[in-house]
């Protein structure tokens with residue numbers, strides 16, 4: 053039996069994120085028309101880091117990124133993002149494992 057049906061947003065509350073101001077660890081490369089893979093990240097990213105501007109360009113705000121690697125894998129063939137782990141001392145801090 054499943055003990056709880058918590059929402060992802062409720063679970064994310066338990067994590068802490070240290071922002072490396074001015075040094076985002078993931079960047080979306082300049083583009084005019086995003087690939088379907090990049091557009092899909094708006095719905096796939098569990099932390100909601102991706103969004104679309106009014107011009108259709110996909111943007112990322114990696115604050116709160118879980119470092120799950122989903123966007124790195126989904127866009128690996130399109131090459132539209134630059135993905136790195138945050139510098140030491142920055143990024144996600146999991147409180148429960």
Ligand code: SF4
Pocket residue numbers: 078096097098099100101114116117118119120121122123124
């Ligand atoms: Fe979102 Fe995961 Fe990519 Fe971070 S690594 S931006 S949490 S999909």
